[in-house]
Amino acid sequence: MLALLLAAWASTAQEGGAQAQARAHLERAREGLRAGARESARRELESAVRLDPQLAEAQVRLGLLLLDLGEGEAARARLRAGAETATPPTLLGLGAACLRGGLLEEAQEFLERAERLDPALDQLDLLLGQAYAARGMHGRAVERLRRAAARAPASPQAHYLLGVTLSLQGEAAPAVAALERAATLDPANAALHYYLGLAYLDARRLPDAVGALERSAVLAPGDRNAAVNLAWALITLGRYQQAGERLDAWVREHPRDAAALFLAGESRRRAGDMDGALERLDSALAAEPGLGDALFARGSVFLLRQDRARARADFERLLAADADHAGAHYQLGKLELGEGRLDAAVAHLEKSVALEPGNKAAHFQLARAYRRQGRAEEAQRAAARFRDLGREPRGEAEWRAAPPPRPKAP
Amino acid sequence: MTLPGPVLLAALLGAGAAAPPALIRFSDRAAAAGLSFRTTYGRPGKSTYILETTGPGAAFLDYDGDGRLDVYLVNGTTLETPAGTAPRSALFRNRGDGTFEDVTVRTGAGRAGWGQGATAADYDGDGWPDLYLTFFGESVLLRNQGDGTFRDVTARAGLGAPGWSTGAAWGDYDRDGDLDLYVAQYVDLDLARAPLPGSQPNCFYAGAPVMCGPRGLPGARDRLFRNDGDGRFTDVTERAGIDGERLRGLGVVFADFDDDLWPDVLVANDAHPNLLYRNNRDGTFTDTAFAAGVAFDEDGRERAGMGVDAGDYDGDGRPDIVITNFQGEPNALYRNLGQGLFAEETWASGIGEATVPYLGWGTGFADFDNDGRLDLFFANGHVYPEVDERRLDERYAQRALVFRNAGNGRFVELGLSAGPEVSAPRAARAAAFGDYDDDGRVDVLVSTVNDRPLLLRNESEGAGHWLSVRLRGRRSNRDGVGARIALEAGGARQVREVRAGNSYLSQGDARAHFGLGPAAAAATIEVRWPSGVVDRLTGVPTDRTIVIEEGAGLAAPGR
Numbered sequence: 001m002l003a004l005l006l007a008a009w010a011s012t013a014q015e016g017g018a019q020a021q022a023r024a025h026l027e028r029a030r031e032g033l034r035a036g037a038r039e040s041a042r043r044e045l046e047s048a049v050r051l052d053p054q055l056a057e058a059q060v061r062l063g064l065l066l067l068d069l070g071e072g073e074a075a076r077a078r079l080r081a082g083a084e085t086a087t088p089p090t091l092l093g094l095g096a097a098c099l100r101g102g103l104l105e106e107a108q109e110f111l112e113r114a115e116r117l118d119p120a121l122d123q124l125d126l127l128l129g130q131a132y133a134a135r136g137m138h139g140r141a142v143e144r145l146r147r148a149a150a151r152a153p154a155s156p157q158a159h160y161l162l163g164v165t166l167s168l169q170g171e172a173a174p175a176v177a178a179l180e181r182a183a184t185l186d187p188a189n190a191a192l193h194y195y196l197g198l199a200y201l202d203a204r205r206l207p208d209a210v211g212a213l214e215r216s217a218v219l220a221p222g223d224r225n226a227a228v229n230l231a232w233a234l235i236t237l238g239r240y241q242q243a244g245e246r247l248d249a250w251v252r253e254h255p256r257d258a259a260a261l262f263l264a265g266e267s268r269r270r271a272g273d274m275d276g277a278l279e280r281l282d283s284a285l286a287a288e289p290g291l292g293d294a295l296f297a298r299g300s301v302f303l304l305r306q307d308r309a310r311a312r313a314d315f316e317r318l319l320a321a322d323a324d325h326a327g328a329h330y331q332l333g334k335l336e337l338g339e340g341r342l343d344a345a346v347a348h349l350e351k352s353v354a355l356e357p358g359n360k361a362a363h364f365q366l367a368r369a370y371r372r373q374g375r376a377e378e379a380q381r382a383a384a385r386f387r388d389l390g391r392e393p394r395g396e397a398e399w400r401a402a403p404p405p406r407p408k409a410p
Numbered sequence: 411m412t413l414p415g416p417v418l419l420a421a422l423l424g425a426g427a428a429a430p431p432a433l434i435r436f437s438d439r440a441a442a443a444g445l446s447f448r449t450t451y452g453r454p455g456k457s458t459y460i461l462e463t464t465g466p467g468a469a470f471l472d473y474d475g476d477g478r479l480d481v482y483l484v485n486g487t488t489l490e491t492p493a494g495t496a497p498r499s500a501l502f503r504n505r506g507d508g509t510f511e512d513v514t515v516r517t518g519a520g521r522a523g524w525g526q527g528a529t530a531a532d533y534d535g536d537g538w539p540d541l542y543l544t545f546f547g548e549s550v551l552l553r554n555q556g557d558g559t560f561r562d563v564t565a566r567a568g569l570g571a572p573g574w575s576t577g578a579a580w581g582d583y584d585r586d587g588d589l590d591l592y593v594a595q596y597v598d599l600d601l602a603r604a605p606l607p608g609s610q611p612n613c614f615y616a617g618a619p620v621m622c623g624p625r626g627l628p629g630a631r632d633r634l635f636r637n638d639g640d641g642r643f644t645d646v647t648e649r650a651g652i653d654g655e656r657l658r659g660l661g662v663v664f665a666d667f668d669d670d671l672w673p674d675v676l677v678a679n680d681a682h683p684n685l686l687y688r689n690n691r692d693g694t695f696t697d698t699a700f701a702a703g704v705a706f707d708e709d710g711r712e713r714a715g716m717g718v719d720a721g722d723y724d725g726d727g728r729p730d731i732v733i734t735n736f737q738g739e740p741n742a743l744y745r746n747l748g749q750g751l752f753a754e755e756t757w758a759s760g761i762g763e764a765t766v767p768y769l770g771w772g773t774g775f776a777d778f779d780n781d782g783r784l785d786l787f788f789a790n791g792h793v794y795p796e797v798d799e800r801r802l803d804e805r806y807a808q809r810a811l812v813f814r815n816a817g818n819g820r821f822v823e824l825g826l827s828a829g830p831e832v833s834a835p836r837a838a839r840a841a842a843f844g845d846y847d848d849d850g851r852v853d854v855l856v857s858t859v860n861d862r863p864l865l866l867r868n869e870s871e872g873a874g875h876w877l878s879v880r881l882r883g884r885r886s887n888r889d890g891v892g893a894r895i896a897l898e899a900g901g902a903r904q905v906r907e908v909r910a911g912n913s914y915l916s917q918g919d920a921r922a923h924f925g926l927g928p929a930a931a932a933a934t935i936e937v938r939w940p941s942g943v944v945d946r947l948t949g950v951p952t953d954r955t956i957v958i959e960e961g962a963g964l965a966a967p968g969r
Contacts, residue, residue: 173611207617237617238738239803270738272766304757334708364710371701383700393625394613399681400738 258288438831465839467915527915579911581664596658678715717914721775734770772841780925844919
């Protein structure tokens with residue numbers, strides 16, 4: 001679309017001496033671009049704008065070329081210069097190009113200017129919504145994208161962008177609705193199913209999330225984020241075997257993916273396969289030695305197996321990196337209690353309780369430690385706190401062990 | 411230096427090393443023995459209510475006094491079965507030739523409905539074991555009339571215990587010489603108002619809609635009944651301080667955990683903390699489970715307690731505890747440290763890792779290879795039939811697990827070597843332990859849901875010597891339930907208590923079984939009766955069943 005607009009624009013340009021030379025350079029640049037000779041085209045365009053800075057088409061073409069070449073900062077000035085006299089459709093095209101090239105401020109500016117000049121332009125709401133979303137202005141983005149979706153209800157793109165933006169805004173249920181609509185319109189779009197899966201995760205609709213992420217993984221088998229998030233959802237649901245199988249398949253191809261190896265280890269640990277867990281957690285830590293989640297999980301396996309020296313080493317490493325790791329203090333407290341070092345146990349457990357007052361388990365162990373120290377009143381208080389925190393879990397999410405940290409969204 | 415193979419092996423084993431452990435092995439003889447009984451328990455493939463999942467109990471008892479263990483198999487029904495047409499539980503008489511005959515009709519022992527557990531004991535001291543059957547609804551006491559028939563005396567005894575009764579166990583908690591009854595109750599369930607699958611947060615499993623509970627359903631209060639000695643019982647639940655919190659009880663066992671002669675009670679609760687009732691010696695109990703360390707797991711979480719047993723697996727003379735739990739949780743092993751304290755040995759013993767992938771029910775300590783150390787058995791099966799169809803990663807039918815006690819605080823899971831029928835997946839529930847063929851090896855009777863039972867005949871090769879001890883009480887209750895028997899042989903001391911009701915909805919052999927390894931005689935046997943009377947025997951030959959009568963020592967076989 002932008003190419004046609006630029007062609008139309010060229011016919012209105014003025015003639016003159018330097019201007020004529022500039023136009024000649026522009027013409028050669030056009031030919032170069034058509035032939036794919038981007039370097040020579042760039043030189044011609046640079047000559048053109050040097051001879052006639054007012055030659056808007058040359059400025060724009062050079063800006064776009066620089067954008068394509070990844071020289072965003074250099075492109076910025078050219079596009080701004082070129083856009084000064086641009087028509088609304090050209091501004092729209094420039095806004096879209098800037099969006100793609102990451103010049104978000106310019107994208108917003110060009111699109112808003114286009115709207116002021118011609119509010120009826122097609123695609124305006126969609127592009128502006130995208131620009132606002134990209135700049136973190138979610139409220140305005142949602143408003144625009146809702147309007148875009150209403151104008152083009154059969155367009156999956158508007159629903160898709162609306163859904164993703166709503167997800168970013170933390171509005172899980174409407175995000176799911178928009179993305180479900182988009183998925184109906186464009187069922188073969190892997191990214192769309194992926195984001196729908198994430199939205200389901202946000203909405204705590206885990207079985208639906210598994211379904212959407214499975215579809216995404218089928219459509220794009222090489223997509224790491226779909227694979228890892230799917231495994232996480234399966235672990236959270238308690239389907240450890242399926243999660244483990246998927247993760248093992250993934251890490252066979254990507255043996256240095258520490259986060260995936262950690263999840264693979266975690267799925268084994270929860271299924272009771274401690275040998276399998278240790279193997280994968282060792283690999284995760286070989287790939288990323290400071291991976292705290294893996295250190296914690298491996299230390300916990302060592303502790304279950306009464307391998308206290310190695311458990312201690314992992315938890316102490318964790319505390320060296322993060323002295324306020326409540327979980328590490330808790331596990332060390334248990335370890336010390338098991339070895340009869342009551343003062344050390346109490347110190348760790350008190351620290352854990354201070355860091356995480358709502359952790360029932362830490363109060364439970366602290367009560368035991370106090371009792372063994374002969375501190376009956378404190379033991380009773382800790383036990384009472386433990387009991388106060390206890391209540392009937394509502395649903396699986398509360399009675400199953402807390403899920404591992406959710407993979408970070410890209 | 412290179413050692414020849416046999417020399418190297420000998421060196422590794424150590425000079426004078428003991429003989430290798432016997433190969434523990436079982437084969438299922440149910441069909442061959444005539445136990446063709448197939449249970450009915452809810453609709454196959456899908457459960458609407460939790461009631462359909464707890465499954466039927468099973469019991470070994472010698473109802474006709476011929477010295478051989480007979481079999482009682484509890485039955486259930488379905489939601490769709492019209493009242494009055496439900497199948498009955500069944501009693502099978504041991505013919506003594508490895509087969510059983512169905513004597514349900516002629517004995518009058520059959521009962522229909524949502525049957526739960528079965529436990530047998532001589533509550534009236536007439537020398538004949540009576541049967542107590544727990545139900546969802548009214549439970550039933552069947553008095554053994556000594557003529558091969560039973561009579562329903564529930565109303566007169568006052569043991570109907572309406573509600574949802576599950577595990578039951580007999581014990582003389584007040585030491586007055588007769589047997590009292592503890593009845594665990596599970597959930598206060600009204601089918602007319604019970605929530606349906608998927609209707610509430612606690613009605614999902616692995617994200618799929620399933621029957622609701624136990625979480626989200628109110629628990630029901632366990633009952634303690636004192637035997638008044640005249641055929642009647644008094645409900646002393648409140649007075650004794652039992653289960654005021656209405657926890658969801660399933661498995662129950664009496665045992666003298668603190669060695670004071672007064673029987674204590676352990677109750678495995680489902681998704682609630684377990685209860686350990688210390689007998690206060692004044693007709694009341696105090697729950698010490700929290701302080702003792704058996705109420706929760708090590709992170710303070712309630713597990714889904716199902717079955718329970720007590721036994722001295724480490725040979726220190728104190729009864730330890732095993733409790734079966736839900737899939738994803740380990741079955742729990744607690745070592746009795748004395749002074750009211752227990753150490754959780756679940757993971758250190760090797761039980762933890764091996765049991766996490768299974769949903770455990772019936773369990774028991776028993777010396778399967780007669781080496782003098784108590785081994786462990788777990789009957790497994792899922793509660794949700796839907797796990798298969800919906801690909802929820804777990805299996806409805808699961809194999810049983812047999813663990814050999816390695817003698818160093820650890821247990822070794824025997825896997826397929828325990829026999830193909832043990833390894834065959836079933837939706838198992840109860841597990842009762844007893845030597846039904848009197849060959850000196852402890853067998854296992856396993857009930858299943860909508861399937862046939864397993865009669866796992868112990869065919870372990872190379873098993874050691876053994877001794878089976880039957881007690882006959884005079885001042886104490888007739889079966890010597892609660893008596894502590896200490897046996898010394900080959901320099902080792904073993905302690906057993908006589909129980910009536912344990913595992914999950916089960917009743918085992920009333921005789922105490924001792925494996926003696928290579929010892930050809932028991933140097934001493936000491937029986938400490940609930941009455942306080944102590945009997946001592948010396949130089950008792952092995953490989954037989956003996957009868958010890960309170961205050962009189964060895965007695966002739968027979969009732």
